[in-house]
Each structure stands twice: as C-alpha cells, then as structure tokens.
C-alpha cells in the first residue's frame with residue numbers, strides 16, 4: 001500500500017465499558033495508520049450527556065494502555081479530556097454548522113416521539129411526518145432533522161477508489177440536533193473530523209450507512225475536506241468464539257477479559273479469535 005495519510009482517529013463513546021468490537025476497530029485503525037504514516041487522534045465522543053460516566057472515560061485510557069494501542073493526539077487522562085478535549089468545548093462549532101444548514105433550508109423541526117415514528121413505519125425509518133409542517137427552529141421538545149433526498153447518490157472514497165452508493169433509505173431525514181439541544185452523532189462526527197483534519201476514517205461495516213449520511217451532510221455544508229476523506233469499513237466480531245462470548249453477559253467487555261485472563265498476550269489471543277484483527 002503506497003497511499004499515505006496525515007491523520008486518522010479512534011472515537012469511542014464513554015457510555016459503557018469498551019468491548020471486543022471496539023478493540024477490533026482500534027487495532028485495524030492502528031495497523032492502517034502504521035502502514036500509511038497517519039497519526040492517530042483519540043477523540044472521545046461524549047455528546048450523549050445522559051449516558052457518559054467518568055469510569056467509562058477512564059476505561060478507555062486503561063484499555064488502550066493495557067493493549068498498547070498507540071495514539072499521538074488527544075487526551076492522555078481524564079483531566080486533559082475534561083479540560084481540553086470534551087466535545088462540550090466544541091459546541092460553538094456544532095451550532096454554527098447546524099445554523100448554516102437551517103439557513104439554507106435543509107433542516108426541519110420535528111416533534112415526533114420514537115413511538116409515533118414506529119407506529120407509522122414498520123422498519124423504523126422516519127415517515128416524514130413533520131417535513132412540511134414548517135415548525136419554527138425553537139419549537140419546544142423538537143429535534144432537528146436533515147431533509148434528505150432518498151434518490152440521491154453518494155460518493156465515497158475508499159482505499160480501493162471512489163465508490164457510488166444509493167442514499168440509505170432506512171436513514172432518511174436523520175436527526176442532527178437532539179431534543180436536548182445537543183448535536184446528534186452524525187453532525188458532531190463530521191464537524192470534529194473536519195476540525196481535527198482527519199483524512200482517513202476506519203470504522204466497522206455496521207457504520208457504513210452512517211458514513212453515507214455523513215457524506216451527504218458534508219456536501220450540504222460544502223465541507224470539501226470531509227468529502228475527500230478516505231473510509232475503510234472493516235468486518236465485525238465473527239466466528240464461533242466471538243458469538244459464544246457475545247452471548248454471555250458482560251463477557252465481551254475488555255475490562256472483564258483483563259480480569260479473567262490477566263496478561264496482554266492472553267487478552268489479545270481471545271480478541272483475535274473473535275474477528276479478523278490486522279496485526280499492528
């Protein structure tokens with residue numbers, strides 16, 4: 001592989017203990033970074049304010065250190081995270097992007113509850129209920145949704161070249177600002193990747209529809225750097241051992257594996273049985 005990149009990132013969410021799936025993703029990221037010269041940013045996504053716990057943030061540092069997964073930029077401990085790197089510090093950036101999207105008419109306010117959405121839609125996709133209601137942006141208990149064209153074609157740069165994909169219809173009109181006023185994942189992730197100058201994103205196959213939504217969003221924001229980002233979507237936890245571990249409660253957390261197996265080598269051995277880890 002002759003391609004070189006400037007920066008990639010690992011971006012865990014501190015709403016639970018890290019599990020094997022996270023580690024597969026981090027290990028793949030670290031391996032690709034090593035081969036392409038990319039530096040690794042640790043970005044901890046803490047916009048889900050109700051679910052973030054200090055011990056989960058600490059677990060991220062403990063796990064990365066225990067498994068010797070390197071990172072070159074971002075917090076080294078909880079204090080640095082709080083003081084410099086929490087997404088709370090970047091709220092003005094998210095607000096500016098949301099405002100920009102609202103002003104050019106790509107956003108609408110929606111007051112539907114999850115139950116209401118599900119009652120009108122078998123697959124859980126948004127049925128467009130509030131699309132043409134013209135609710136004002138500051139409507140009480142409203143989220144903001146991106147008005148998407150489900151016939152759109154999305155271009156995605158990968159390690160193999162540029163791919164064309166249809167917009168994922170299950171994710172029509174995604175929420176970009178939650179009812180609590182905080183930005184939704186799709187928006188904060190795009191804004192952060194642009195802010196930090198990330199040009200290689202490595203994530204699980206399950207997040208590919210999210211990537212397509214984010215590329216769609218970035219086009220509306222005229223975010224050239226994000227549109228030029230290269231994406232690699234890797235396989236998920238698989239195999240008999242992976243499935244067996246996934247079924248026993250708690251057994252997929254790396255914290256549990258550390259307690260159970262003790263040494264780094266043993267924990268890596270178990271993780272490798274659960275998926276296709278590219279060796280660092």
Ligand SMILES: [Zn+2]
Pocket residue numbers: 109110111112128129130131
């Ligand atoms: Zn609605």
